[in-house]
Amino acid sequence: MPKNNEKLLVSWKGPTSKKNYFVGLLSKDRTNNGLKYKFNYNQEVVMQAKEEGFMPFVGLKDLNKEYCSDKLFPIFERRLPNRSRNIFKKFIEENELQNSDSVTWEYLKITKGRTATDNLSFLEPVFVEGGTLSYFGEIAGWSHTKNNNGNLKVQDQVILRHDEDNPEDHEAVEVIQPGRETVRVGYIQKPFNKVFFNLLAKGYSMSGAIDSIDSYDGRPTIFVQGKIPMEDIDNPELDHVVHIKS
Incomplete structure (x- = not known):
């Protein structure tokens, strides 16, 4: 439809x-x-x-x-x-x-x-419908991390985490794999990182999976989904990166 x-x-x-x-x-x-x-x-x-x-x-x-x-x-x-x-x-x-x-x-x-x-x-923006948030996005920073992620596969699980020590962006959100917390897959693309930074700061645990892997450079696209109450995502500052379907 x-x-x-x-x-x-x-x-x-x-x-x-x-x-x-x-x-x-x-x-x-x-x-x-x-x-x-x-x-x-x-x-x-x-x-x-x-x-x-x-x-x-x-x-x-x-x-x-x-x-x-x-x-x-x-x-x-x-x-x-x-x-x-x-x-x-x-x-x-x-x-x-x-x-x-x-x-x-x-x-x-x-x-x-x-x-x-x-x-x-x-x-595409972060999509919210019926209290469920979903996001598809390419990994940012892949040129710096791809050499350490040669074994990534579609459906591998990933976790989002605030990179507190990032000197370039205090709202940087990194993507890691469970059990490999010291090896960064990459980052959430800007400006979508602001959405997940806010949710992580509110105590949410955000996770997802590798949705696809580019055949040219191996760059992964991830899919993130989670239940989020509307009051925690309906923020005027995020209108341009979040699409809420009522």
Whole structure:
């Protein structure tokens, strides 16, 4: 069944620092009149990213404006391969999207919209429904930890833990395996680390499993799930990274 009111965080990687900047929020809603898309910049983060060369997107130059459209914005839709190419047809078949009315959105969500020519990616937020939190995300810091994690397998269990000694980020959340507490798998990606930092600080134990492993560099994607009362996750400061379905 098609989903209503979905969000994707637009992340730009700084070419020098390799830091991921959440520069904007792209959303899709299904209304009685069809699909509606919105885009907003995260102004504070954009100011930081500009120091590394980030420029507002073509057609979306105004940092203060909420952009609305009944079609996906051209600057993002152009990231898709030509629909006549075999690679796109294969994508449609493999993900059973033959009858979807939002293939462009699904492509961005599933592939993260990455291309070989820029530093953009599109990331799903932390999802909360019926008191259950769920999160899929790639491990951050993998280039520093992969040599110690050559035996990772899909379905291996992982635990989230606050990295209290991290000099770069006091809200850093590390991913470890039970029984290998001294060997870090990696970190929760920014800005999602803030969600789990807050929950860990409130005394929650957060765990999950390896969901998939990239065939190119072995980077794992983890799945985290847990029961969380709404009052402990409904925080205005986290609106841009958490999607709550009532």
